Amino acid sequence: MNHAASKNLNLTLKIWRQAGPKQPGGLKTYQVSGISTDMSFLEMLDVLNQQLITSGEEPVAFDHDCREGICGTCGVVINGQAHGPDSGTTTCQLHMRRFKDGDTIVIEPWLAKAFPIVRDLIVDRSAFDRIIQAGGFVSVNTGNAPEANTTLVPHHVQQEAMNAAACIGCGACVASCKNASAMLFVSAKVSHLASLPQGQAERSKRVLNMVATMDAEHFGNCTNTGECEAACPAKIKLTNIAQLNREYMKAALFSKE
Amino acid sequence: MTDSTAQCKTGLLGCLGLNWFFRLLSSSIGQKFVMGLTGLLLCGFLVAHLAGNLLLFVGAKAFNEYAHALHSQWELLAVAEFGLVILFLAHVYLAVSTTIGNYRARRDFYVLKQSKVPGRIIGANSWMFASGSVVLGFVILHLIDLRLGLRSSLHYLPETDLEAPFKNTLAALSDPISRVVYFVGVIILGVHLSHGFSSAFQSLGLNHPKYTPLIKIIGKIFGVIIAVGFASIVVFVPGMWR
Numbered sequence A: 001m002n003h004a005a006s007k008n009l010n011l012t013l014k015i016w017r018q019a020g021p022k023q024p025g026g027l028k029t030y031q032v033s034g035i036s037t038d039m040s041f042l043e044m045l046d047v048l049n050q051q052l053i054t055s056g057e058e059p060v061a062f063d064h065d066c067r068e069g070i071c072g073t074c075g076v077v078i079n080g081q082a083h084g085p086d087s088g089t090t091t092c093q094l095h096m097r098r099f100k101d102g103d104t105i106v107i108e109p110w111l112a113k114a115f116p117i118v119r120d121l122i123v124d125r126s127a128f129d130r131i132i133q134a135g136g137f138v139s140v141n142t143g144n145a146p147e148a149n150t151t152l153v154p155h156h157v158q159q160e161a162m163n164a165a166a167c168i169g170c171g172a173c174v175a176s177c178k179n180a181s182a183m184l185f186v187s188a189k190v191s192h193l194a195s196l197p198q199g200q201a202e203r204s205k206r207v208l209n210m211v212a213t214m215d216a217e218h219f220g221n222c223t224n225t226g227e228c229e230a231a232c233p234a235k236i237k238l239t240n241i242a243q244l245n246r247e248y249m250k251a252a253l254f255s256k257e
Numbered sequence B: 001m002t003d004s005t006a007q008c009k010t011g012l013l014g015c016l017g018l019n020w021f022f023r024l025l026s027s028s029i030g031q032k033f034v035m036g037l038t039g040l041l042l043c044g045f046l047v048a049h050l051a052g053n054l055l056l057f058v059g060a061k062a063f064n065e066y067a068h069a070l071h072s073q074w075e076l077l078a079v080a081e082f083g084l085v086i087l088f089l090a091h092v093y094l095a096v097s098t099t100i101g102n103y104r105a106r107r108d109f110y111v112l113k114q115s116k117v118p119g120r121i122i123g124a125n126s127w128m129f130a131s132g133s134v135v136l137g138f139v140i141l142h143l144i145d146l147r148l149g150l151r152s153s154l155h156y157l158p159e160t161d162l163e164a165p166f167k168n169t170l171a172a173l174s175d176p177i178s179r180v181v182y183f184v185g186v187i188i189l190g191v192h193l194s195h196g197f198s199s200a201f202q203s204l205g206l207n208h209p210k211y212t213p214l215i216k217i218i219g220k221i222f223g224v225i226i227a228v229g230f231a232s233i234v235v236f237v238p239g240m241w242r
Helices: A041-054 A126-133 A155-165 A172-176 A183-195 A203-216 A227-231 A239-254 B003-008 B019-026 B028-053 B060-072 B074-106 B124-147 B164-174 B176-203 B212-240
Strands: A008-018 A025-036 A104-108 A117-119
Touching: A025 A041, A126 A183, A126 A203, A155 A183, A172 A183, A172 A227, A183 A203, A183 A227, A183 A239, A203 A239, A203 B028, A239 B019, A239 B028, A239 B176, B019 B028, B028 B074, B028 B176, B028 B212, B060 B074, B060 B164, B074 B124, B124 B164, B124 B176, B164 B176, B164 B212, B176 B212
Parallel strands: A008 A104
Antiparallel strands: A008 A025
C-alpha cells in the first residue's frame, strides 16, 4: 500500500463538553498532533481520547457503532456542518485528508429541543424511535417468506422506495435545519412505505400518527430551505417532504381515520 | 351509546364531527398547507392590484374611471375585502405561530453554523418571517394612508369628489415617509415572494420533476415583477403628474 500521499496534521480542536443533561456546557480547546490524513474523523477523536485518558482527563463522549456509514449512530456538527463538509457522508466516513495542517475544528453535538444532550457530543434521539413506533412499519403475518413474484412492484417504484428507505435515522436533517424539523426523516419512511403494496393497508393511519408524534415531540416546521437534503448522508430528497404533505392532506381530508 | 354521543364529550367540534378538521389545522403540515394556500391566493391579489395601479402611468382619467368602476361594485368589493382580510390574518397568524414553534424546537444555536447547500451564503428562505414583518408594517401604513384615510397631513379629497382616487393616491405617494416605506416594503415583498411562491407549491405537496424547476424560476421572476412594478409607481408617478 502506498502511503506516500499521507502526512500528519497538527490540529486545534474546540469541542463541546457537557457533563450531563442538566449541566452547563461549553467549548473546550484541545491540541492534537501527528494525526494521519488516512484516519477517519472518529479515529482522530480516539487519538484525542487516548491523550485525555493518559493525562487523567475525562474522555470526550461521542456516539458511534458500525463506523462504515451504515448505522447512523455517529453524527456531530463539524465546523457548523452536520457530518462535516462532505455531502452524502456520515461523520465516520469523513477522513482527515479533508483538513489542513494547523486547522481549527469546532465540534458540537446535534442541537434540538427534541434531541436533549446526554453528555458531550451524545444526544438522545429516542424521539425518532417514538415516531417510527407510531407508524413506521407494516403489519404482516410472520411465517415463511411469500413467493417472490406474488406481489409485483415495477422497477422504478422499487427504486423510489429504496431511495427513501436509505434513511439511516442519524438526525442530521434535524441538526442542520434552522427549525429543527424532522420532516425529511418522517417523509422518507412515509414515502418508502406508501410506494409499496405492503404499505397500503396502514397508509392513512401511518402518516397521521407519525406526523402527530413528530409534532408532539416538538420538532419544528419545514420552511423549505433544503438544508436537510444537503446534510443528509443518505441523500434523501426534498421531494419526499412534498409527498409527505400530499399523503398527510389526503389522509386528513379523505380517509376515515 | 352511539358514536356521535361519544364524540359530544369532546366539545362542539366533536359534536359536529369536526375533530379531524381541528387536528388538521393544528398539525404542522396542515398549518403550512394553509400558509401556502393563503400565500398563493394573496399573490393573485397582488397581480390584480398591480394591474390596476399601473393605470397611474396612463393618467388621472383612466385611474379615476377604474377606481369608480371598482367602487360601484361595492357588494362584490365588500366580499373581496373581507376575503382578503381573512387570507391576510390567517397568513400572519400562522407565520407567528409556526415561527414561535420553530424557535422553541431549535432552542439552542450552534457556536458555528455553515450551510451545506452548494453556493448558499444567505437566502430569502431564512428570512421569511423578517421580510414578512417588514411587508406587514408597510401594508398597515398603506391601509392607514389610502384605505382608511387616517393621515390628516395628506389633505384627502372627499370620496364624493371624482378626482379623489388619483389625487389621494398621489398625495400619499408624495409624502416622504410613505414613499420610503412603500419603496422598502415592495422591494422586501419581492424578496419574500422569490422564496414564498415556489415554497407554497412544496407545502401544498405539489412537487414534480417536470414542473418544479419551472415553478422555481417563475417564483423568482414573479418576485422581480411585483417588486419592480410597484417600485416604479413609487419612484416615477409622483414626478410625472406634479
